[in-house]
Amino acid sequence: MNNIDEKLQPLLAEVIRRNAGEAEFHQAVREVLESLGRVVAKHPHYLELALIERICEPERQIIFRIPWVDDKGQVQINRGFRVQFNSALGPYKGGMRFHPSVNVGIIKFLGFEQTFKNALTGMPIGGGKGGSDFDPKGKSDAEIMRFCQSMMTEMFRHIGEYTDVPAGDIGVGGREIGYLFGQYKRLTNRYEAGVLTGKALAYGGSRARTEATGYGNTYFTQAMLQKTGTDFDGKKVVVSGSGNVAIYTIEKVQSFGGKVIACSDSSGYVIDENGIDLALLQDIKEVRRGRISDYVKRKGAGASFIAADKGSIWDVPCDVAMPSATQNELSGKNARKLVANGVIAVGEGANMPTTPDAVKVFQDAGVMFAPGKAANAGGVATSALEMQQNASRDSWSFAQTETRLATIMRDIHDTCYETADEYGEPGNYVMGANIAGFVRVAEAMRMMGVI
Known part of the structure; x- marks a missing residue:
């Protein structure tokens, strides 16, 4: 609990006691509480009203x-x-x-x-x-x-x-x-129609929903890069995974001029120094439901496959890493390797794919880091747009929906950046995302009484 304000340490101890054996949940709560010390110092009523305890307990x-x-x-x-x-x-x-x-x-x-x-x-x-x-x-x-x-x-x-x-x-x-x-x-x-999102267009789905999480992470990471005067153009990028999020991350990175040179699935990863052939990857994973090793068999020269027990995708040198598979896939060891190989930015496409020690490695090394709760919010944002269309019995064009998505992701980036700056941690997107999200929820709960 070393990084948690002493006023908040009893809260984490109680969460761990009440939710025994739920390591991922403990990790998520700890990561948020590490950001809230300055918030409770500035707004002590969040502690007095037990708002943090209530937010940590599911309804x-x-x-x-x-x-x-x-x-x-x-x-x-x-x-x-x-x-x-x-x-x-x-x-x-x-x-x-x-x-x-x-x-x-x-x-x-x-x-x-x-x-x-x-x-x-x-x-x-x-x-x-x-x-x-x-x-x-x-x-x-x-x-x-x-x-x-x-x-x-x-x-x-x-x-x-x-x-x-x-x-x-x-x-x-x-x-x-x-x-x-x-x-x-x-x-x-x-x-x-609004009871489920991610529906097909034939019965009330939203255009751009399939692409939204990958696109959104790329928009956020692009905005983060632009804060330091650069962008994706000409950058070497590694994207873990080869499912929906990874595929559309690759597509949008390529449209921004980046070169994605590696992607993966649970069996291992492929490297293609000429840039991943997106059409081939989509045919293998989305149409044929095959394994990532099939990419090398079909692509031939220039591509290679490394089995999962022979190495990690994070061994591949790159400028930008975008973990887009599953939780805790990028360890502290992986992070140190990426830093040694010159990575400048990490954008989380999956939910909590980077372990806490890996996040610390990136932050200590000055690597820009976009946490999933901000960077991969494009999927749920577009789901909300789908709900909006369903409620109004409307259907928007792809361009209209993507324009809204791009605006939302840039707004999220700016909110995280400005909040981190307000609380004395400029450039700390983890703190900015945690504080901004927490304050919005806590204020709504405060106004509703003890709920």
């Missing part, structure tokens, strides 16, 4: 059984989660993750982060998160449909466009959202 945690039948006729059981963390600014809003690693601690960490991320967008949305330990890999479309229908059969009673609006996350894309939405409509007999 509601739902855990439920999901039975479904596989293609062999065997009954399978998974566990479902929905943590409705904070609704001070609007209905709970946050994605659903389908992955074997999912447990209540991970969902709470994601919901906690989501609360501040959503506040930073300036949109009227609260924070929530959900998912299941179901693994969609290797499952047929029919199995995934039956699983999603079973999940929604329980979850539908807890969500709604004015209550809780789920979206996608790892393992949950347009296919899964479609099955979930169909079952919600079937159960409720209502065409409530």
